[in-house]
Amino acid sequence: MRLLLAEDDEMLGAGLKRTLQRVGYTVDWAMDGEEAIAAAKAQDYALILLDLGLPRVDGMEALHAIRAQKDLTPIIILTARDRPEQKVGGLDGGADDYVVKPFDLEELLARIRAQIRHRERRASDVLATHGVQIDLAARTATLHDQPVALTAKEFKVLAVLMRRMGQFVSKDELEAALYDAAAEVESNTIEVAIYGLRRKLGAELIVTARGLGYMAPRQP
Template structure:
């Protein structure tokens, strides 16, 4: 799952990016409002974590412009502005949630999972396809009654495929789920990862169609 982190404080932003990536997310980090709007124009994200006190364009204006162009990406404001009227302004501008600094990373992660569940119409953090279950929050995979150990890349690819069960996912989309905007893409990463997943989850669990990509759930 890919997130956009919008935070101008270099130390805090770097720490948040590391924490979110450790939790299994791919994170693009924008350090001002213009950069955030540019990223949102070029890339789809599951959730935006948005500071309000930003250079160039402040967070409230970023949010208003998103909603004006009918961008419905969930937005969690994370800011030091904690007065009641400031929270109301943020929520009225179109934010889905509001978290005041300082905050606990685990709470932020729980709020991100809640926004993604809501956007996908799910009631919990477990995805199920055939006999495979993926607990998103715990990052655990089971096939039947047996636990399956996956690498970080394997988990990310499986996550994308299971969220889109019954639909083909292109190689480009899978690469996008593995790398942030600053990362280089290795040409055979997806093929190697799919091969490893088939060995662990069954050769018939992931289907391939030339020109379409990969699919689970059929």
């Protein structure tokens, strides 16, 4: 698992890198903000440790630049800046956690593990194909990163299709996802939902085959 450490203090950076490597992480070490931004753009990291007092580009600027790239990698700020407004600014600016120096190494390692676990859980909640992305936990949908408003039934149908991406799902199975056993099923509910999804998200998102049902194809 690869981490990015952005820290200009040579002694602290070297010690952190050794500690992180000892517990099993691969660590890339950037010593200024420009290098950190370039590394985050070039490599997919499990987590970024970001000092705010970086040369060339300040850590807050680096944070904003990384988030502007739509990079959702967990970022933990490591800094001596301990005023409440500085912490609020860092968290509101896109950081996932804020740790003030000096810090306890075991606590930092626990925070790293927690952020990586959270990312892994979030990744399992997000499904994407053909420019469409849905977040099952947040119940949101986007098309080419732009939010799309779906009805509750449209979202449920889309969620079933994208969970079983590349497989045909019968109309009966989709109806079972929308209604409990005691509810009266409206005959055209699925057709209406499919029509709405194609209109909002694109006709290529859902394939229909007579006798088989509907399918969200995988991205080619």
